[in-house]
Amino acid sequence: MVKMIPCTSCFSRICEKPPMIHHILPVGALRCNCSIFGDEATREAIVVDPGAEVAEIESILKEFDLKVKAIVITHAHFDHIGGAAKLRASTGAPVWMSASDEVTAMTLPVQAALFGVPMVTNPGIDRQTKEGDTLAIGATSFQVLDTPGHTPGSISILIPAEGKLIAGDTLFLESVGRTDLPGGNSKKIVQSITNKLFTLPDETIVVPGHGPNTTVGHEKQFNPFVGASARP
8 A cells, every 4th residue: 555645845745655764873983874765666775874883784774675776975084984885895886975075085094093983994986976966766866966065075965855955964953064174164065055955945854964853944044153144
């Protein structure tokens, strides 16, 4: 029996579509929000930011009988990229990441030393992402938005049919990603938020790289790090 659920692509009508599996798993020392998306019909999956705890990610994939189609990295900090090489080895899925973060990925040894964590493997890039790229599982499209600022190659992932945005470390609940690490740019992160993320519908659910979910509308009203004069 097909479940009747609110259609978040239009935010109003009721449509007949199977629900999308979406499991958010906080992983690693910094509790990065790893998102596991699965299509109920095709059992295809996308894993975003497998920063650590790959065995737990694989357990969820097995539980829902999912086959990973792509591993998407929002940016090349150790807490988001740390498990990508191991997950690729076990699933055969390609790693999607912006070429603008290749230099950031090369600093993984420095990052590990700075935060006092074990060394992580740089998986490299199998598919270079760019603005406007799309990736689909079943009938659901995942769209790449270039949102630099936290790192030069930071991306966000928009899922219009789900009314969701995976924001990486660009936008948090009433906060923004830090820009004091190498490659960070405070002006660019504000531009990314105001010129792209804040143009999305207010109802869009924002899944940040760390911490609880929020919405675009809430952040437009309450985020103190983005000045009111910069908002659309």
